[in-house]
Amino acid sequence: MDLLPPPDLDGPNWALFLDIDGTLVEHAPHPDAVVVDADLRILLAALQERFDGALALVTGRSVAAADRLFAPLELRAAGLYGLEHRLEPGGPVEPAKEPADIAALADEIEVEFAGRNVHVERKGPILAIHTRAAPDLLDRAIQLVEQALTRLPPNYRLLPGNAGVELMPLEAVKGAAIRRFMRMEDFRGRRPVFLGDDTSDETGFEAINEADGISIRVKPNGATLAGHALADVAATLEWLRRQRR
Numbered sequence: 001m002d003l004l005p006p007p008d009l010d011g012p013n014w015a016l017f018l019d020i021d022g023t024l025v026e027h028a029p030h031p032d033a034v035v036v037d038a039d040l041r042i043l044l045a046a047l048q049e050r051f052d053g054a055l056a057l058v059t060g061r062s063v064a065a066a067d068r069l070f071a072p073l074e075l076r077a078a079g080l081y082g083l084e085h086r087l088e089p090g091g092p093v094e095p096a097k098e099p100a101d102i103a104a105l106a107d108e109i110e111v112e113f114a115g116r117n118v119h120v121e122r123k124g125p126i127l128a129i130h131t132r133a134a135p136d137l138l139d140r141a142i143q144l145v146e147q148a149l150t151r152l153p154p155n156y157r158l159l160p161g162n163a164g165v166e167l168m169p170l171e172a173v174k175g176a177a178i179r180r181f182m183r184m185e186d187f188r189g190r191r192p193v194f195l196g197d198d199t200s201d202e203t204g205f206e207a208i209n210e211a212d213g214i215s216i217r218v219k220p221n222g223a224t225l226a227g228h229a230l231a232d233v234a235a236t237l238e239w240l241r242r243q244r245r
């Protein structure tokens with residue numbers, strides 16, 4: 001079934017949750033190659049004001065990595081799929097616990113892919129293997145991560161993502177992060193809206209649907225729990241600009 005675009009958000013009583021990569025910014029061959037322009041920073045600052053502060057990034061990146069993208073903004077954020085949080089704009093970041101030492105696994109995987117355009121991103125308790133610049137190596141990356149999983153505590157899982165694969169603790173779940181924000185004073189009583197583009201965003205859509213909110217999948221390419229869709233990053237930014245009023 002083709003999903004319709006989301007309606008415009010009338011009135012102030014909304015809480016906005018935003019994924020970053022593939023939603024607010026186009027994908028790039030390397031995580032550090034993503035470009036954020038001044039217009040996007042201005043848009044996010046305006047949306048934060050428009051929704052009385054009830055806005056948060058909900059991302060697989062660390063909060064520090066999100067901050068680097070959007071500096072000088074320090075938005076409310078759930079980083080590492082909800083393992084770390086900044087609950088107040090400009091406030092301190094609650095760090096993630098590190099349930100396992102994955103440095104040795106990261107070293108081994110890096111050696112295997114040395115010189116082959118695969119990026120191993122170390123994110124504390126999460127390890128991401130990016131094969132966007134070497135798509136033919138995705139299967140091998142998944143194989144290595146499956147093997148690595150057998151050497152980790154049982155609370156680790158594998159998440160196939162957008163041109164890569166990640167190894168992460170089970171409690172790294174975007175839906176839980178959204179529910180946590182929705183219990184905070186600035187968010188409580190509002191209708192939540194979440195925009196995301198990837199499998200890891202599906203638990204976010206679930207949380208939004210439970211709360212009678214608006215769930216929006218960007219660039220849908222298969223089954224999704226989202227109730228609405230936007231074609232791509234450009235359509236997403238255009239829709240967000242309209243909500244600034």
Ligand SMILES: O=P(O)(O)OC[C@H]1O[C@H](O[C@H]2O[C@H](CO)[C@@H](O)[C@H](O)[C@H]2O)[C@H](O)[C@@H](O)[C@@H]1O
Pocket residue numbers: 019020021022023026027028029030031032034058059060061062121123128130131132161162163164198200
């Ligand atoms: O939850 P998100 O905000 O969408 O973050 C998901 C992951 O995004 C980044 O990786 C992805 O984007 C990169 C830049 O476009 C791309 O090179 C890579 O192939 C994508 O997987 C980020 O590096 C990860 O840490 C996030 O988990």
Ligand SMILES: [Mg+2]
Pocket residue numbers: 019020021022023196197198
């Ligand atoms: Mg994304």
